Amino acid sequence: MKNFSLDRAMYLVVVLLAFTTPLSTAAASISVGLGVIFILIYRFRTKNFPQFDVNVLEVLAVFLACQIFVAIMSWEPKISFREVFGEFHRFFPLIFAMTFIKSRKQLCGVLIASILAFLINDLAGIVQYFAFDKPRAFGLNHTPTFYGSFMLMQLPMLIFMSLLKILPQFWRKIALATAILSLICLVLSMTRGAWLAFVCVAVIFFVLEKKYRLVAAKIFAGLAIAFLILAMTSPQIHERLETMVSTKFQSNTERVLMWQSALEIFKDYPITGVGQKIFVKAYNEQYISPEAIERPEVTEGGHTHPHNNLLNELSEGGIVGFSAFVGLYAYFFWKFWLQFRHEKNFPFSAGLTAILILAGLQLEGLTDTNMNQVPIMREFWLLAGILLAAGNILRGETFGDDRRKNF
Numbered sequence: 001m002k003n004f005s006l007d008r009a010m011y012l013v014v015v016l017l018a019f020t021t022p023l024s025t026a027a028a029s030i031s032v033g034l035g036v037i038f039i040l041i042y043r044f045r046t047k048n049f050p051q052f053d054v055n056v057l058e059v060l061a062v063f064l065a066c067q068i069f070v071a072i073m074s075w076e077p078k079i080s081f082r083e084v085f086g087e088f089h090r091f092f093p094l095i096f097a098m099t100f101i102k103s104r105k106q107l108c109g110v111l112i113a114s115i116l117a118f119l120i121n122d123l124a125g126i127v128q129y130f131a132f133d134k135p136r137a138f139g140l141n142h143t144p145t146f147y148g149s150f151m152l153m154q155l156p157m158l159i160f161m162s163l164l165k166i167l168p169q170f171w172r173k174i175a176l177a178t179a180i181l182s183l184i185c186l187v188l189s190m191t192r193g194a195w196l197a198f199v200c201v202a203v204i205f206f207v208l209e210k211k212y213r214l215v216a217a218k219i220f221a222g223l224a225i226a227f228l229i230l231a232m233t234s235p236q237i238h239e240r241l242e243t244m245v246s247t248k249f250q251s252n253t254e255r256v257l258m259w260q261s262a263l264e265i266f267k268d269y270p271i272t273g274v275g276q277k278i279f280v281k282a283y284n285e286q287y288i289s290p291e292a293i294e295r296p297e298v299t300e301g302g303h304t305h306p307h308n309n310l311l312n313e314l315s316e317g318g319i320v321g322f323s324a325f326v327g328l329y330a331y332f333f334w335k336f337w338l339q340f341r342h343e344k345n346f347p348f349s350a351g352l353t354a355i356l357i358l359a360g361l362q363l364e365g366l367t368d369t370n371m372n373q374v375p376i377m378r379e380f381w382l383l384a385g386i387l388l389a390a391g392n393i394l395r396g397e398t399f400g401d402d403r404r405k406n407f
Contacts, residue, residue: 006042006050010035010100011109017093018113018386021379022121022150023140028378032092052099059331060091066324067276070317074275075282083276083372090377097385104166107393110386111161115175118154122181129188135236137188141375145368148194149376151186152201152360155179157383160353166394183223187230190240193367194360201360208340208352250293255307255367257289262311266318273318280304282315305372309365312372325371332384333358339391350390357383 013035020027043049067084074080101107125137125147136144158179162172186194202220206213231237243249265274265282274282284302288295296302305312313322336358339351361370361380370376 006038007100007102009038010050010096011102011106013038014093014096014100014386015110015113017096017382018110019117021093021375021382022114022117022154025142025375025378028375032089032096032378035092035096050099052095056095056098059328063324063328064088066320067317070272070321071276073272075278076275079277080275086374090374091381093378093382094385097382098388101386101389101393104393107386107390108167108171111164111167112171114157114383114386115161115171115178118158118182119174119178121150121154122178122185125185125188126181136190137185139185144189145191145193145370146373146375148186148189148191149361149364149370149373150379151182151189152194152197152364153357153379153383154182155186155198156201156353156356156360158182160348160350160387163348165347187227187237190236191364192240192244193364196244196367197360197363200363201356204359205352205356208355209348212348254292254294254303257292258283258303258306259308259311261287261289262306262308262315265315266311269315269318271318272320273314273316276316276321277304279306279312279316305369307368309362309369309371312369329358329362335388336384339388342395343391346394350387350394354384354387357387 013031016031016034017028020031039050064084064087067087068081071077071080071084097110101110121139121141125139128134128139129137138144138147139150141147141150158175161167162176162179164172167175186198202216206216206220209216231241243252246252261283262279264287265279280302283306284296288302294303306315309325310322313325317325333355336351336354340349340355341351343349343351357380361376365371
């Protein structure tokens with residue numbers, strides 16, 4: 001440990017996170033653990049912490065303070081505090097990436113690790129669907145729904161990398177090819193919420209990015225035609241499309257009933273809700289609708305969330321948890337927006353990429369609860385940290401204002 005360099009060690013941790021997070025929850029957890037150990041070693045040796053972005057730490061601290069208050073008031077504080085701890089360590093990839101990606105060379109290394117991970121995840125999904133005849137691809141993620149969320153994050157990131165001139169041309173071409181595979185995997189996931197979110201993200205991109213409007217219009221039109229042809233020739237995709245507007249499809253009707261129940265829980269516990277991870281108990285034991293068909297005895301332990309991020313926050317966190325959730329992502333949207341405004345001359349800015357990723361997840365979260373899942377959130381916060389660091393590196397800036405100091 002005599003020649004221990006925190007910057008070098010933590011850069012390797014970020015590279016490891018970039019490769020493992022899309023592929024293995026356990027391996028990503030080990031990577032986070034290594035990062036914490038390295039920082040504690042540095043703290044023990046120097047009596048200081050690294051220079052973190054204090055503004056971000058303050059926002060995260062306020063969010064976690066609200067979560068702790070909700071957990072104290074929970075029906076079952078032990079369960080809720082375990083979830084709060086989970087929230088806490090999901091932010092580590094954000095802090096690691098923001099703090100320890102310091103040069104263009106390091107940024108390229110992290111992005112190449114991400115490209116390789118995305119490619120492996122895509123190939124796994126394609127093999128599942130075509131070689132093993134799975135009805136829905138899920139790659140190396142836990143479920144097809146998770147897979148859809150990952151594709152919503154991978155696609156903007158891969159397009160950003162394919163246009164990033166500091167990356168070697170070989171890797172830019174691999175990023176573009178992987179983006180095409182990710183689009184195919186998004187379709188093969190059969191995740192309707194992710195499909196709708198992708199369409200909305202395309203519209204957001206069209207509105208925000210004036211330089212590419214004509215090209216984007218042609219690409220999106222071509223994709224729409226290709227998807228319609230595919231829907232007409234694939235019974236499975238055609239069926240999934242039909243269910244989007246069906247008022248008789250069970251998954252749709254059950255979601256509506258869960259949304260109604262979530263609002264009932266909020267009405268009864270408006271300040272702090274029932275506590276993190278307690279929706280499963282409140283809904284299945286007390287608030288489940290008499291009309292619900294999908295009950296605990298039918299769906300194992302019953303539904304664990306209301307299939308909507310906002311209603312999940314209202315039912316489990318009340319006004320306190322909901323405000324913390326909205327405030328956290330509003331802050332980061334504002335941060336990404338300011339970055340985008342400073343990068344107007346970039347071919348495809350890091351800030352715009354982050355906005356599209358966040359928008360995709362939140363839009364999909366209107367029909368599913370995705371913003372409380374460990375693999376999804378760890379990947380989101382890692383990509384957010386990478387893109388924030390990229391913006392500063394590409395603009396030739398640092399965090400060298402008076403808010404960034406030894407913490």
